[in-house]
Amino acid sequence: MQSQPILRLRNVVKKFGSFTALHGVDLDIEEGEFFTIVGPSGSGKSTMIRLLVGMDEVTDGEIWLRDNRIDQTPANLRPTCMVFQSLALFPHMSVGQNIEFPLKLRNSPPADRKKRALELLDLLRLPHSYYDKRISQCSGGEKQRVALARALAFDPEILFFDEPLSALDYRLRKTLEKELKSLHSRTGKTFVYITHSLEEAMVMSDRIAIMKEGQFEQISVADEIYGRPVSRFVAEFMGEVNLFEIEGTTTGGLHGKGIEIHVNGDARDFGLALENGTTGTLMVRPEYVRFLTSSATADFVVRGILRADYALGSRIQYEVETSAGQILTIEKLREDRFDGPEGSEVILGFDTENVHLIRGA
Amino acid sequence: MMERIDRKLGFLSALPLGIILVLSFLAPMVVVALFSIMPPKVFDLAHIPNFAAYSVFFDQGYYKSLLWSLGMALASTAILFVICWPLAYGMAKVFGRFSLILTIAVVMSLFVSENIRLFGWVLTLMKGGLFEGHLRALTGIGFDSPLYNTGIIIFGLVYVYLPFMLFPLAQGISMVPDDARQAAADLGATRWQILRQIDLPLAAPGIMVGSLLSFVLAAGALAESKILGGQAVIVIADDIETAFTFGQNWPLGAALSMILIVIIGGLAIFGVNRIDLDAIMGRKR
Numbered sequence: 001m002q003s004q005p006i007l008r009l010r011n012v013v014k015k016f017g018s019f020t021a022l023h024g025v026d027l028d029i030e031e032g033e034f035f036t037i038v039g040p041s042g043s044g045k046s047t048m049i050r051l052l053v054g055m056d057e058v059t060d061g062e063i064w065l066r067d068n069r070i071d072q073t074p075a076n077l078r079p080t081c082m083v084f085q086s087l088a089l090f091p092h093m094s095v096g097q098n099i100e101f102p103l104k105l106r107n108s109p110p111a112d113r114k115k116r117a118l119e120l121l122d123l124l125r126l127p128h129s130y131y132d133k134r135i136s137q138c139s140g141g142e143k144q145r146v147a148l149a150r151a152l153a154f155d156p157e158i159l160f161f162d163e164p165l166s167a168l169d170y171r172l173r174k175t176l177e178k179e180l181k182s183l184h185s186r187t188g189k190t191f192v193y194i195t196h197s198l199e200e201a202m203v204m205s206d207r208i209a210i211m212k213e214g215q216f217e218q219i220s221v222a223d224e225i226y227g228r229p230v231s232r233f234v235a236e237f238m239g240e241v242n243l244f245e246i247e248g249t250t251t252g253g254l255h256g257k258g259i260e261i262h263v264n265g266d267a268r269d270f271g272l273a274l275e276n277g278t279t280g281t282l283m284v285r286p287e288y289v290r291f292l293t294s295s296a297t298a299d300f301v302v303r304g305i306l307r308a309d310y311a312l313g314s315r316i317q318y319e320v321e322t323s324a325g326q327i328l329t330i331e332k333l334r335e336d337r338f339d340g341p342e343g344s345e346v347i348l349g350f351d352t353e354n355v356h357l358i359r360g361a
Numbered sequence: 362m363m364e365r366i367d368r369k370l371g372f373l374s375a376l377p378l379g380i381i382l383v384l385s386f387l388a389p390m391v392v393v394a395l396f397s398i399m400p401p402k403v404f405d406l407a408h409i410p411n412f413a414a415y416s417v418f419f420d421q422g423y424y425k426s427l428l429w430s431l432g433m434a435l436a437s438t439a440i441l442f443v444i445c446w447p448l449a450y451g452m453a454k455v456f457g458r459f460s461l462i463l464t465i466a467v468v469m470s471l472f473v474s475e476n477i478r479l480f481g482w483v484l485t486l487m488k489g490g491l492f493e494g495h496l497r498a499l500t501g502i503g504f505d506s507p508l509y510n511t512g513i514i515i516f517g518l519v520y521v522y523l524p525f526m527l528f529p530l531a532q533g534i535s536m537v538p539d540d541a542r543q544a545a546a547d548l549g550a551t552r553w554q555i556l557r558q559i560d561l562p563l564a565a566p567g568i569m570v571g572s573l574l575s576f577v578l579a580a581g582a583l584a585e586s587k588i589l590g591g592q593a594v595i596v597i598a599d600d601i602e603t604a605f606t607f608g609q610n611w612p613l614g615a616a617l618s619m620i621l622i623v624i625i626g627g628l629a630i631f632g633v634n635r636i637d638l639d640a641i642m643g644r645k646r
Contacts, residue, residue, distance in 0.1 A: 053547055076546045088544035092562045101558075102548040154548050 004066065006031040006190050007052075007158060012061035012071075014047050014214075021047040023214045024061065029158075029192060034184045036193040036201040039211030040237070045194045048211070049162050052192065053082045065157060082160040085167070087147040089135045095121075095146050096131035102154035120149040123186070125179075141172050148180075152187065161193040165200065177203045198238055202226070210234050226285075228356050235283050235358065240317075240329045242289065244282040246357075248274030256282065258324025260301040263352055272357050281358040286317065286331040288354035291338045291346055298349025304328065306338075306346050320346055390622070396615035404611060414616035423600055423617060430597040431624070433511065433586075434579035437518035441526040441575050442568070444519070449530035449567075454539070460531075467524050475521055479588040482517070483508060509591035517585030518575075525574040533567010534560070566636040573632045577625050597621055 005028040014022040021044045029035050039045045050056040052063065054075030063071040070078055081102075090098055097104075099120055100113040108116075118128055124145040130138070138146060144164060151159055161180075165173045181204045184191050195201055201208045202222045209219040210233075218230045229235040232243065246256035254261050254274060259282075263272070274280050284300075292298060304322040316337050318330040330348065332338060340346060398410040401417075418424060452460035470478070485491040488506040497503035507513055537560055545555045561568070583598035592599070597617060604614030 055543055055547070074546075075543070076549050076551060081547050082544075084540050084544055086538075086540045088538070088540035090541055090545075090559065090563075091538075092565075101545070101550075105549045105554060150548070 003031055005029055006066060007192070008062075008064040010062045010064070012051065012063060013059045014044075014051060014056065015059045021214050022051075025214075025216060027209070027216065027219070029190065032188055032190055034181070034191045034193065034204055034206045035209070036195060036205035036207070037209045037211055038195055038198055038201045038237070040196060042213075043211040044214040045196075045211050046162065047214075049082070049160055049192075049194050052158075053080060053160050054078045079156060080158040080160060081151050081154045081156040082162060083147050083151050083164045085163045087143055087164065089143060089147055089150070091135050093135070094131070095126075095133045095135065095138065098135065098146055099149045099153050101150060116153060117149070120152055123152070123183070124149050140168050141176060144168070144176055148183065152189075156189070158190045158192055161191065161195075163195050166195070166197070173200070180204055210237060229283065229358065232281055232358060235281075235356075240286045240331070242284050242286065242328045244326075245279060246274070246282050247279045248276045250276050252276075254282075258302065258322045258326060261299070262297065262301065263299045272352065272355070274357070274359070278360070280360065283356045283358060284350045284354060286329040287315075289328065289330040289348050289350050291330070291332075291340075292349040294347065296349070299351045300349060300355065302328065302348045304346060304348065306340055306342055306344050308342060309338075320348060393615045393618050393622075396611050397619045399612040399615075401612055402610050414610075414612040415620075417613055418616060418620060423597070426595045426597045426600045427617075427620065427624075429511075429594045430580050430582075430621075433515050433518060433594075433596070434576050434582075437515050437522065437579045438526070438572050438576045440515065440519050441523060442530075442572060445523065445526045445530050445571070449527055449534050452527075452531040453535035464528075467527060471524060476584055476588065478521070479517060479584055482520070483588060486513075508589060509593050511590070511594055514586045514590040514594070517589040518579045518582055521582070521585065522575040522578050525578060526571040529567045529571035529574065530564070531567070533564035533571070536567065537563040569632050569636045573629055577629060580625055581621065 007027070007029040009025055009027040011024045011026060012022055013020070013024050025048070037045045037048060047056065051058055051071075054070070054073060054077075058071045061071070062069055065079070090101065093101070096114070096117050099117040103113045103116060114131075117131060121128055121130060126142065126145055126149070130142070130146075135143065135146070147164065165176055168176065177200055180191075180193075184204070193201070193204065205222060207219065207221055208225050210217045210225065212233050218225055218234050220228075225234060226238050229238060235241045235243065244256050244259050246254050246259070246261070249255045252273065254263070254272065272282075282300075290298065292301065302320075302322055304320040306318060307321050307327070308319040310317045310319075312331070315331050315333055318332070318338065320328045320330060322328060328348065338346070392406075395406050397414055398412060399406060399408050399414070400411055401413055418427075448463075452463060456463065483490070486506060486508050487493070488503070489497075490506070493503050493506065541559055541563065542555055545559045550558065581598050583596065583602065586592060586594060586596045586599060598621075601614050601617045601621070604610045604617060608614070
């Protein structure tokens with residue numbers, strides 16, 4: 001039996017004047033989960049987290065933390081806390097005082113506070129000597145850890161993150177993503193994370209919610225969102241993708257401009273059927289597209305001209321312009337690289353097990 | 362090498378202002394200091410120094426004037442802080458464009474001479490003045506004038522020195538990051554705890570500058586006690602003026618000045634040392 005969700009949103013609406021930032025959102029977050037909300041700027045994810053921590057009030061709807069309705073509870077009375085984008089460390093306090101701040105508010109004795117602060121420094125792999133350091137003496141990554149330690153000292157039911165890594169350089173961000181994931185498993189706490197970076201979401205999360213214009217477009221595990229997006233928006237948001245407009249034919253097959261489809265008879269067997277006259281979007285990720293030799297074939301074939309290639313480290317990315325004028329992206333591992341010159345004619349192929357059909361999009 | 366040239370250029374650039382400061386600020390101070398150790402009622406410095414003027418300060422009760430000045434300055438500074446905090450908070454964080462109007466309004470009051478504004482209050486508050494006169498004419502009931510006591514002097518100090526507390530305070534409060542307040546609330550702090558542990562310490566430079574300015578100005582203030590207070594109490598600035606004018610006792614005036622300067626200067630140095638002036642001036646550490 002599945003346990004009760006730790007956080008439930010029911011029909012949550014947020015309006016700013018005549019602008020509706022959230023359109024009646026429902027959401028269940030499970031205990032102990034690392035849940036990430038991803039969306040472009042303006043999608044409503046920041047509004048969402050402000051409502052969740054209590055920095056803004058809902059216009060309508062309910063937020064439940066286990067059996068308590070909390071949408072009217074002010075931030076300082078909610079048993080949750082947040083790591084801010086800016087980290088919001090207190091510049092006039094030492095590292096130790098920052099970490100102990102929530103404990104001091106609860107009047108816990110100084111010796112206990114210090115003991116807990118040192119434990120948290122251990123947990124976040126900062127040396128004990130940092131206890132007396134000034135915040136201004138810490139590097140970006142160290143400040144990040146201090147902010148995390150302070151939030152953990154609060155011992156929240158849920159720990160929220162508002163894009164805390166976005167200001168850091170790429171290398172440090174990659175390191176901290178992994179640290180956060182490991183911290184999540186070591187603490188067993190529920191993490192709710194907001195970011196505009198899908199990569200970040202994929203590395204860390206148990207489940208991902210994609211937000212668009214104040215609504216959830218899709219909520220699922222990373223593989224599902226990557227492989228089976230429910231809409232064009234999600235497909236395109238989840239990295240490089242090739243999309244083809246197709247429609248159902250009278251014979252129960254599929255037809256698309258600029259793409260040869262060789263599975264017409266048994267498209268149904270692969271869950272790819274479309275009703276006669278209805279349209280859909282066929283999606284294939286760049287790594288599943290093959291360069292075909294003239295003799296070989298595939299379920300789907302596209303002809304085009306190689307326009308460019310880029311080295312991406314372990315992979316090579318190719319750009320091919322199809323006869324219909326569409327630009328396709330193909331990615332190959334170095335060992336599978338295609339050696340034709342730019343401008344050469346190429347035949348591309350991919351198979352039914354690697355495509356996904358977005359209906360009605 | 363470059364550093365030495367830089368330092369030399371810096372020194373040369375500072376030289377003109379340095380000379381002006383030495384001549385206009387330091388030189389008179391030295392003259393006052395020298396006069397304060399001259400025997401009573403002399404008008405030049407060619408005498409054997411003694412400390413007679415300083416002993417007069419204690420013997421003839423001038424210390425009472427000083428205590429009144431310092432006491433009323435302290436009271437008006439405390440009142441100013443309490444009045445200005447919410448106003449300054451609004452200006453820095455809430456009012457938006459309206460804070461510009463407020464700034465202009467407060468600054469405009471400085472365009473009219475302090476004495477004229479104080480006489481305006483006298484005309485407003487005196488027996489038969491704007492308030493009492495109208496009230497008595499309309500209702501037949503009058504009231505005693507609130508003028509000519511220490512309370513009204515403190516009111517006058519608060520009124521005149523409000524801008525000197527308000528603006529530094531607003532500057533100080535604007536230095537408190539919003540996210541620090543939000544984070545404190547998120548971590549469970551009440552409004553009062555946020556004020557005590559976040560707002561006050563982070564706005565400390567502004568509080569210190571505002572308090573020092575109003576205290577220093579109020580401690581040396583004269584017009585409020587003369588015009589509004591009707592000399593209900595004698596303040597130290599009054600004694601100094603009298604000593605230099607009617608009393609014709611320059612050494613006494615100089616000694617009283619020195620005492621005031623040392624106390625206020627000590628306070629200012631103590632205060633300024635404790636805050637980060639660079640921070641409030643907007644320079645990075």
